[in-house]
Amino acid sequence: MSPTSNPDSPVSAEIAAPYGSGAAARSAAIGGVPATAAKVRTHHLLAAKQAGQKFAMLTAYDQYTAQIFDEAGIEVLLVGDSASNNVLGNETSLPITLDEMIIFSRAVTAGAKRALVVADLPFGSYEQSPEQAIASSVRLMKEGLVHAVKMEGGAYYAPTVRALTQAGVPVMAHIGFTPQSEHMLGGYRVQGRGEMAQTMIDDAVALVEAGAFCVLMEMVPADTAAAVEAAVSVPTIGIGAGNSTTGQVLVWQDMAGLRTGKMAKFVKQYAQMRTILADAAREYGEEVRSGVFPGPEHTF
Numbered sequence: 001m002s003p004t005s006n007p008d009s010p011v012s013a014e015i016a017a018p019y020g021s022g023a024a025a026r027s028a029a030i031g032g033v034p035a036t037a038a039k040v041r042t043h044h045l046l047a048a049k050q051a052g053q054k055f056a057m058l059t060a061y062d063q064y065t066a067q068i069f070d071e072a073g074i075e076v077l078l079v080g081d082s083a084s085n086n087v088l089g090n091e092t093s094l095p096i097t098l099d100e101m102i103i104f105s106r107a108v109t110a111g112a113k114r115a116l117v118v119a120d121l122p123f124g125s126y127e128q129s130p131e132q133a134i135a136s137s138v139r140l141m142k143e144g145l146v147h148a149v150k151m152e153g154g155a156y157y158a159p160t161v162r163a164l165t166q167a168g169v170p171v172m173a174h175i176g177f178t179p180q181s182e183h184m185l186g187g188y189r190v191q192g193r194g195e196m197a198q199t200m201i202d203d204a205v206a207l208v209e210a211g212a213f214c215v216l217m218e219m220v221p222a223d224t225a226a227a228v229e230a231a232v233s234v235p236t237i238g239i240g241a242g243n244s245t246t247g248q249v250l251v252w253q254d255m256a257g258l259r260t261g262k263m264a265k266f267v268k269q270y271a272q273m274r275t276i277l278a279d280a281a282r283e284y285g286e287e288v289r290s291g292v293f294p295g296p297e298h299t300f
């Protein structure tokens with residue numbers, strides 16, 4: 001049973017937009033999706049937490065992965081600034097620009113019909129002031145058509161989260177290991193151990209009080225993450241944060257085995273896409289060189 005047809009699912013049916021150009025009507029026009037097709041909203045994620053249910057998030061950076069993950073029922077798609085590493089080939093997430101994030105966001109929102117699409121505010125696009133954060137988020141929502149933004153940082157950014165939510169921008173807070181601060185944090189290190197657990201709880205509470213609809217925790221000990229999940233009323237999402245969070249997220253190239261090299265401990269590979277693609281490319285190359293492709297069935 002699909003989450004949209006399951007009456008017990010926190011992600012329940014939604015009525016069609018009461019005006020002609022709503023998203024539900026548009027999806028009916030282009031893909032045969034019923035006009036009442038549900039969209040995952042932030043309140044569905046809250047309902048999942050309240051019902052003791054879990055949800056899944058994956059990164060996506062292009063229309064096909066967005067479409068595939070959306071159709072697979074993944075509730076939230078993250079246009080992560082990890083596109084910097086995983087698409088653009090940079091060593092860190094720092095170089096990616098807001099303009100680049102908007103292009104990836106537009107591709108993902110073109111492919112996704114049901115999932116909630118969240119985009120990262122990239123490094124340098126929000127730190128100066130709440131006004132800068134609003135201007136950047138408005139661009140992500142207006143030009144990238146995303147539904148929410150994710151922002152790295154602790155309680156210090158509570159005023160920015162408040163300003164964003166008051167401006168109509170749903171905010172997913174990202175605490176724990178925050179890759180944009182890699183050089184401050186001294187590399188990829190687990191955050192929130194020992195006495196720092198309380199700081200993490202305080203950060204999460206401050207961000208939620210400011211309006212964050214969700215708190216993402218990266219590389220946090222499981223007991224600290226469980227304490228944060230218990231301390232806040234909104235759902236938390238974990239990546240390397242144990243199994244107590246309401247949601248989980250992985251970078252899709254890690255999840256699907258497209259990336260090679262040493263994987264972080266928290267990564268589970270559900271496929272070997274690199275091998276599948278390499279085999280297909282090798283066979284194609286061989287068939288071209290031997291004259292097997294194109295055959296008569298591929299010829300006008």
Ligand code: KIV
Pocket residue numbers: 059078079080081082083120216218239249251
């Ligand atoms: O950019 C990203 O992919 C992320 C995830 C690691 C959560 O922030």
